[in-house]
Amino acid sequence: MENIKDKQQLSELISRSLGKIRILELTDRLHYSPEFDVANLIAITFSPQKEVAFRATWLLENLFLLQPDKYISCVDELVVKFPLLKNEGSLRHYLRIFILLTDKKAEKQIAQKIVAVDFNEVISRCFDMLIDDESPIALKVFAMELLYNLRHREDWIKDILISQIQILMDGGGPAIRARGKSIWSKLKR
Numbered sequence: 001m002e003n004i005k006d007k008q009q010l011s012e013l014i015s016r017s018l019g020k021i022r023i024l025e026l027t028d029r030l031h032y033s034p035e036f037d038v039a040n041l042i043a044i045t046f047s048p049q050k051e052v053a054f055r056a057t058w059l060l061e062n063l064f065l066l067q068p069d070k071y072i073s074c075v076d077e078l079v080v081k082f083p084l085l086k087n088e089g090s091l092r093h094y095l096r097i098f099i100l101l102t103d104k105k106a107e108k109q110i111a112q113k114i115v116a117v118d119f120n121e122v123i124s125r126c127f128d129m130l131i132d133d134e135s136p137i138a139l140k141v142f143a144m145e146l147l148y149n150l151r152h153r154e155d156w157i158k159d160i161l162i163s164q165i166q167i168l169m170d171g172g173g174p175a176i177r178a179r180g181k182s183i184w185s186k187l188k189r
Contacts, residue, residue, distance in 0.1 A: 003033045007040035014044060014055045023055065027062040031070075038063065038074050042081065045090050057093035064097045068106070072113050075101060083121045088136055095142035098122065102149035119150055123157065130164045140168065141179045148183050162187050
């Protein structure tokens with residue numbers, strides 16, 4: 001199989017309709033391609049074409065799931081660009097990448113890298129998603145989870161997160177109440 005050499009070629013591949021199997025095949029192809037530059041994929045996550053941006057972030061998440069330490073060097077770029085994202089599908093995948101990287105079970109070298117990264121803008125955007133009535137439930141749930149993982153960064157995160165979860169659970173549906181209750185109980189321990 002031919003290697004993907006540049007952003008244009010990658011963009012053309014992603015612009016085609018891709019289901020889960022094709023995304024997984026392309027993930028493997030990119031992961032094992034010595035010429036693949038993850039910066040090209042990150043750039044495509046900001047495509048004005050919603051479907052292309054979504055597929056690019058889906059691929060990016062799959063690459064991190066496959067081998068997070070291989071791609072950890074680009075986490076600073078992801079954090080800087082995160083507040084600029086408009087596409088809700090892309091936001092979801094970025095949040096899931098951050099959740100993976102900030103998990104307490106993350107490998108030592110990933111945890112060391114993550115400690116040095118300034119997540120302040122990400123934290124702010126996550127709280128904005130929790131407060132915004134227009135934010136989809138999936139984004140709120142992933143924002144809660146990421147904020148839970150980042151709660152030790154600043155003393156105030158835990159307290160405000162508890163308050164926001166309580167508000168969301170009081171007025172929310174079953175999905176937000178279930179996830180909220182789970183995270184809220186962990187925060188109260």
